[in-house]
Amino acid sequence: MSILLKNGSLKGEKNVDILIEKDLIVKVAPGNSIKDDKAEVFDLTGLIVLPGLVDLHTHLREPGREDAETVATGSAAAARGGFTAVHAMANTLPVADTAGVVEQVWNLGRKVGLVDVYPVGAVTVGLKGENLAELSAMAESTARVRIFSDDGFCVSDSILMRRALEYVKAFDGVIAQHAQDPRLTQNAQMNESELSGKLGLTGWPAVAEEAIVARDVLLTEHVKSKLHICHASTAGTVEILRWAKEKKVNVTAEVTPHHLFLSEVHCQSYDAKFKVNPPLRTDKDIQELRKALAQGVIDVVATDHAPHPTEDKEGEWSSSSFGMTGLETALSVVATAMVETKLMSWSDVARVMSEKPAEIGQLSDHGRPIAENELANLCIVDPKASWKVDAHDTHSLSSNNPFHDMTLKSKVVHTIFRGKFTMKSGQVQK
Amino acid sequence: MKKHLVSAHDLTAEDAVLVLDTAKELAQVSDRPVKKLPTLRGRTVVNLFFEDSTRTRISFEAASKRLSADVINFSAKGSSVSKGESLKDTAQTLQSMGADAVVIRHGSSGAPYLLATKNWIDAIVINAGDGTHEHPTQALLDAYTIRKHLKNNEGDLKGLKIAIVGDILHSRVARSNAILLKTLGATPIMVAPPTLLPVGIDSWNGEYSYDLDEVLPKVDAVMMLRVQQERMNAAYFPTTREYSRNFGLNAQRLKTMQKHALVLHPGPMNRGMEITAEVADSTNSVVIEQVANGVSVRMAVLYLLLGGTNNESGENN
Numbered sequence: 001m002s003i004l005l006k007n008g009s010l011k012g013e014k015n016v017d018i019l020i021e022k023d024l025i026v027k028v029a030p031g032n033s034i035k036d037d038k039a040e041v042f043d044l045t046g047l048i049v050l051p052g053l054v055d056l057h058t059h060l061r062e063p064g065r066e067d068a069e070t071v072a073t074g075s076a077a078a079a080r081g082g083f084t085a086v087h088a089m090a091n092t093l094p095v096a097d098t099a100g101v102v103e104q105v106w107n108l109g110r111k112v113g114l115v116d117v118y119p120v121g122a123v124t125v126g127l128k129g130e131n132l133a134e135l136s137a138m139a140e141s142t143a144r145v146r147i148f149s150d151d152g153f154c155v156s157d158s159i160l161m162r163r164a165l166e167y168v169k170a171f172d173g174v175i176a177q178h179a180q181d182p183r184l185t186q187n188a189q190m191n192e193s194e195l196s197g198k199l200g201l202t203g204w205p206a207v208a209e210e211a212i213v214a215r216d217v218l219l220t221e222h223v224k225s226k227l228h229i230c231h232a233s234t235a236g237t238v239e240i241l242r243w244a245k246e247k248k249v250n251v252t253a254e255v256t257p258h259h260l261f262l263s264e265v266h267c268q269s270y271d272a273k274f275k276v277n278p279p280l281r282t283d284k285d286i287q288e289l290r291k292a293l294a295q296g297v298i299d300v301v302a303t304d305h306a307p308h309p310t311e312d313k314e315g316e317w318s319s320s321s322f323g324m325t326g327l328e329t330a331l332s333v334v335a336t337a338m339v340e341t342k343l344m345s346w347s348d349v350a351r352v353m354s355e356k357p358a359e360i361g362q363l364s365d366h367g368r369p370i371a372e373n374e375l376a377n378l379c380i381v382d383p384k385a386s387w388k389v390d391a392h393d394t395h396s397l398s399s400n401n402p403f404h405d406m407t408l409k410s411k412v413v414h415t416i417f418r419g420k421f422t423m424k425s426g427q428v429q430k
Numbered sequence: 431m432k433k434h435l436v437s438a439h440d441l442t443a444e445d446a447v448l449v450l451d452t453a454k455e456l457a458q459v460s461d462r463p464v465k466k467l468p469t470l471r472g473r474t475v476v477n478l479f480f481e482d483s484t485r486t487r488i489s490f491e492a493a494s495k496r497l498s499a500d501v502i503n504f505s506a507k508g509s510s511v512s513k514g515e516s517l518k519d520t521a522q523t524l525q526s527m528g529a530d531a532v533v534i535r536h537g538s539s540g541a542p543y544l545l546a547t548k549n550w551i552d553a554i555v556i557n558a559g560d561g562t563h564e565h566p567t568q569a570l571l572d573a574y575t576i577r578k579h580l581k582n583n584e585g586d587l588k589g590l591k592i593a594i595v596g597d598i599l600h601s602r603v604a605r606s607n608a609i610l611l612k613t614l615g616a617t618p619i620m621v622a623p624p625t626l627l628p629v630g631i632d633s634w635n636g637e638y639s640y641d642l643d644e645v646l647p648k649v650d651a652v653m654m655l656r657v658q659q660e661r662m663n664a665a666y667f668p669t670t671r672e673y674s675r676n677f678g679l680n681a682q683r684l685k686t687m688q689k690h691a692l693v694l695h696p697g698p699m700n701r702g703m704e705i706t707a708e709v710a711d712s713t714n715s716v717v718i719e720q721v722a723n724g725v726s727v728r729m730a731v732l733y734l735l736l737g738g739t740n741n742e743s744g745e746n747n
């Protein structure tokens with residue numbers, strides 16, 4: 001049966017009708033112009049139609065930490081958040097550092113069928129930062145890996161980073177760096193600032209991120225490769241990225257919803273749901289990150305969805321885990337931080353949450369124009385919604401969402417993945 | 431007063447002076463042949479120590495017993511309690527045991543704050559030192575000691591300059607003292623090599639310096655902080671000898687201080703490192719007295735928080 005989406009606002013620009021048959025968009029025409037008696041009709045008047053969202057940075061935890069998340073639960077959370085594709089980070093148990101593991105994750109994703117799950121391969125064996133993993137085997141596997149990252153750890157050794165950047169050129173890969181100088185951040189707990197001094201929590205200085213970003217930009221330029229910076233969190237990183245892009249270095253960068261919205265002030269509660277790596281920074285950093293995202297200096301928003309079981313997040317700060325969930329709230333946080341504030345339009349949101357991430361991940365099925373003969377991957381948003389986040393109302397197995405009890409603007413209403421509703425009127429269609 | 435004592439920030443100037451005045455009254459108990467008051471009879475004070483500190487624990491234990499409270503020592507160190515959940519579990523155990531006050535010492539900054547704010551227990555929470563955060567009763571006993579000698583055991587500390595010397599970065603004693611001294615009208619001066627001062631020290635209440643010799647002549651008291659063994663191997667300073675040469679308090683330096691100036695140390699001392707034996711045992715030194723004052727001040731805190739007097743929140747437990 002076909003689906004007719006009536007009178008939705010295409011990226012907030014013009015009202016259109018969209019007719020979907022099987023997995024394809026077969027017709028896009030002006031609002032309220034298509035008549036089709038056989039189609040299931042949805043009135044999207046007042047709603048925004050975006051291409052299905054693409055996340056470059058998701059921790060699905062399977063295999064190994066199925067107590068925190070599985071591919072199935074993470075996929076459901078993604079569908080609820082408007083995503084049609086996610087990139088599963090490599091820090092699983094075992095680590096996704098071989099063709100076997102990335103294919104396992106890829107197959108799990110296909111079996112669940114709520115989003116496309118693209119595995120990210122580890123750069124080094126076991127994320128240990130010592131020997132390169134078999135990058136080309138992962139690239140050539142059925143999982144077709146293009147993004148490689150030791151996320152959670154920084155590839156801090158300069159020569160290893162250089163080699164990785166060089167090596168992936170053979171199959172047009174990209175190294176996604178978690179930029180954190182390990183020596184400058186030993187036992188680090190929060191942003192290093194006046195506040196960390198007062199709270200007695202070991203500081204994670206901005207320079208520990210910026211020094212690695214600067215080094216890697218220079219290395220990338222030198223070996224003419226491709227670099228992606230994970231979760232940029234400081235004003236200084238923005239400055240280096242701006243400089244690198246002016247020099248036409250092939251570098252892209254992501255920012256997380258939480259770094260666009262939450263500052264270090266939340267650490268005052270010693271509530272470990274605000275503990276994340278890189279840490280929440282200052283208001284000035286937030287302003288610079290927002291500006292950079294709007295200007296394209298930062299290319300994309302990526303969630304860094306990092307589920308953890310309750311027992312790892314409700315104790316003392318220093319023994320709690322780093323990380324926050326974010327798939328279900330990402331779009332709303334971006335809308336609240338960027339659209340409500342008039343820094344970005346809905347078509348900018350489509351760019352930073354779908355089109356650009358798909359381009360960086362080299363995905364041919366996502367981030368495409370909403371047009372005839374394109375795959376029907378769509379995210380439909382109510383821009384007038386205002387809702388209070390309940391961390392426990394989630395499809396994730398974990399509830400470590402820092403936005404709990406906060407009020408956000410805009411909400412994803414429907415998600416369509418390859419022509420089928422994966423979420424319809426707020427209900428995930430498992 | 432606030433219900434809990436987690437940070438020196440929890441005390442207004444009036445609160446702090448009330449604690450010191452109460453400690454002065456209660457100090458007389460310690461001079462009696464029968465060192466006991468019936469005030470807290472039937473109340474239960476739990477010493478919850480996740481970190482070894484015999485000195486602090488014994489001080490709180492003595493304070494509780496002199497007020498006739500029942501004391502339970504709960505040492506959680508070395509057991510399975512290294513991971514998060516257990517703080518909550520432990521708290522709930524104490525709740526079911528009917529604890530009226532929990533004195534908590536924890537290696538993780540903020541643990542007492544969580545205990546006080548998470549609704550796990552009804553008991554009042556007293557911070558006996560958390561990570562590199564705070565140690566408010568130590569600051570109170572230091573203030574008490576200073577006031578006794580320099581302010582005739584009355585009022586606040588207005589006009590006094592107090593140097594705090596050593597590992598400010600990692601010291602909970604320094605943090606609480608910086609806050610409380612300021613609250614009481616004194617001016618704290620942090621003295622350390624730049625590596626041992628936290629980022630943002632410029633915005634702390636007070637002054638700071640890298641030069642002990644320049645500071646000593648103008649202060650009324652100097653608090654020497656213990657240099658932890660683990661700092662000595664982490665490039666905070668080149669050698670212990672160089673540290674000692676620049677930041678150790680020796681007899682020669684003591685001579686440059688004002689006659690009335692006091693020497694304090696929260697203990698235990700590294701004699702020969704941050705303080706020489708000669709200075710520690712000099713007439714300016716009040717280190718031994720600090721221990722006795724610690725008991726009085728902790729009695730006062732327990733008395734005021736548990737006694738139900740002057741309790742703004744109206745909670746009498």
Ligand SMILES: [Zn+2]
Binds near residue numbers: 152178
């Ligand atoms: Zn990361």
